[in-house]
Amino acid sequence: MSDGNTGVPHPDAPHPDAHMVAAAVGGLMPGRVPAAEYEACPVTHAVRMLGDKWTLLVLMLLAERAHRFNELHRRVDGISQRMLTRTLRALEDDRLVARTVFPTVPPGVEYDLTERGRELLVPLSALADWVVKDRAA
Amino acid sequence: MSDGNTGVPHPDAPHPDAHMVAAAVGGLMPGRVPAAEYEACPVTHAVRMLGDKWTLLVLMLLAERAHRFNELHRRVDGISQRMLTRTLRALEDDRLVARTVFPTVPPGVEYDLTERGRELLVPLSALADWVVKDRAA
DNA sequence: CTGCATCCTCTTAGATACTG
DNA sequence: CAGTATCTAAGAGGATGCAG
Numbered sequence: 673m674s675d676g677n678t679g680v681p682h683p684d685a686p687h688p689d690a691h692m693v694a695a696a697v698g699g700l701m702p703g704r705v706p707a708a709e710y711e712a713c714p715v716t717h718a719v720r721m722l723g724d725k726w727t728l729l730v731l732m733l734l735a736e737r738a739h740r741f742n743e744l745h746r747r748v749d750g751i752s753q754r755m756l757t758r759t760l761r762a763l764e765d766d767r768l769v770a771r772t773v774f775p776t777v778p779p780g781v782e783y784d785l786t787e788r789g790r791e792l793l794v795p796l797s798a799l800a801d802w803v804v805k806d807r808a809a
Numbered sequence: 810m811s812d813g814n815t816g817v818p819h820p821d822a823p824h825p826d827a828h829m830v831a832a833a834v835g836g837l838m839p840g841r842v843p844a845a846e847y848e849a850c851p852v853t854h855a856v857r858m859l860g861d862k863w864t865l866l867v868l869m870l871l872a873e874r875a876h877r878f879n880e881l882h883r884r885v886d887g888i889s890q891r892m893l894t895r896t897l898r899a900l901e902d903d904r905l906v907a908r909t910v911f912p913t914v915p916p917g918v919e920y921d922l923t924e925r926g927r928e929l930l931v932p933l934s935a936l937a938d939w940v941v942k943d944r945a946a
Numbered sequence: 947c948t949g950c951a952t953c954c955t956c957t958t959a960g961a962t963a964c965t966g
Numbered sequence: 967c968a969g970t971a972t973c974t975a976a977g978a979g980g981a982t983g984c985a986g
Contacts, residue, residue, distance in 0.1 A: 707887040710866050714944075715937045723860015725959075729847050741968055750844040752960055757969065778967040779966085788943065795935035800852045802932045806925065807851075862979075878948055889980050894949060915947040916986085 721766065722796075726751055726759045731785075734769060735793055738784035768792060858903065859933075863888055863896045868922075871906060872930055875921035905929060 710716055722728055726748060733739060733747055745756055760783055763769035768789035774780040847853055858864055863885060870876060870884055882893055897920055900906035905926035911917040 704884050704886045705866060705870070710886075714940045716865060718936065718940050719856070719859040719865055721860070722856040723858070728853060728856055729842060733842070745968095747841050749841045749847070750960095752962095753969070754961090754971095755959065758959090773968095776967095779969095781968060791942070792939055795932060795939045798932035798935045799855065802929055803851045803855050805928070882948095887980095890949070891951095891981085892979065895979090910948095913947095918948060 721762060724759075726755055727763065730756070730759050730763065731768070731789070731792070731796075734783060734785050734789070738782050741781050741783070744783065763789070858899060861896075863892055864900065867893075867896050867900065868905070868926070868929070868933075871920060871922050871926070875919050878918050878920070881920065900926070 722731075729748055730744060733744060739747070741756070741760075744760075745751065745753065748756065751759075760769060760771070764771055767786055770784050770786050772782045772784070774782070859868075866885055867881060870881060876884070878893070878897075881897075882888065882890065885893065888896075897906060897908070901908055904923055907921050907923050909919045909921070911919070
C-alpha cells in the first residue's frame with residue numbers, strides 16, 4: 673500500500689493512497705468527494721500555503737540564505753510587519769523554517785530553512801520547470 | 810544560461826533565470842524584490858491558482874477522466890455553480906483544461922485535461938511525495 | 947443542462963500605533 | 967530589533983434568480 677509515493681499520480685502510473693486527493697485520482701472515490709476530507713488533505717494544505725500572498729517569495733529569499741526579520745521586511749517589497757510575522761509563523765508551524773533568537777540587546781532573530789524546507793525546493797523546482805515549458809503555446 | 814530549468818532552484822544546483830522568483834534565489838536580486846515583478850511572475854501565478862479553494866480538487870477529478878459540468882458539480886462537495894464556472898474558466902485560460910460543447914438539446918459540455926494539464930500532474934506528484942515524506946517528524 | 951448577473955457575507959490583508 | 971493589537975479595506979466565495 674505504501675511504496676513511498678502518494679497524493680497526485682504520475683500521468684502513467686497513478687495509484688491509491690490514504691489521502692483524499694489521491695483517492696479521487698486513483699479511482700477510489702467514484703462519487704462525491706467529502707469537503708471535510710479535501711480540506712483536511714495535507715496536499716491541499718501545502719498548495720494553499722504556497723499560494724498565499726507572500727509565502728513563495730519569503731521561501732525563495734530564505735533559500736538564498738538565512739535572514740533577520742527586518743532584513744526580510746526590507747527585501748520583500750510591500751509586505752507589512754503583520755503579514756511577515758504571520759507568514760513566518762505559518763512556515764514555522766509547517767517546519768519549513770527555523771527561528772533562532774539571539775539573546776543580545778536589542779534582540780536578534782534569524783530565520784532559515786529547515787532540512788524539510790530545503791527539500792521542498794526540489795518539487796518546487798519541478799513545478800517552475802513546468803511553468804516555463806512551452807510558454808509559446 | 811538556459812538549460813531548460815528555471816524558477817525555483819534545486820538545493821544543490823540553483824541558477825539564474827529571467828523570472829523574478831528565480832532571480833532572487835540565484836543571487837541576482839541582492840536588494841528589494843519589486844512587488845510588481847513578484848506579482849507578474851508565472852510561478853507565482855501558478856501556485857496561486859493551485860492554492861485557491863477548488864482548483865486542485867477539480868484538477869484531480871479531471872485527471873481521473875473527462876467530466877460534464879453537472880457531473881463535477883455533483884462530485885465536488887460544497888462547490889457553488891458560480892465557483893465551479895470560475896474555476897473551470899481559470900483552468901481554461903491557463904490551458905490546463907479544454908472545454909468541448911456538444912450541440913445537443915439540452916447542450917452538453919465536457920471538460921478534460923489538456924496535454925499541458927496532464928504534464929502538470931508530474932510536478933504535482935513530486936510535491937505530494939514531499940508532503941507525505943517524514944510526516945512523523 | 948450550462949451558465950451569467952446580482953447581492954451579500956466572511957475572510958484576508960493593509961495601515962497605524964504601541965511594547966519588551 | 968522584533969514583534970503585538972486594533973481598525974479598516976478589499977476580495978474571495980456563497981445564495982439566489984434568470985437565460986440560452
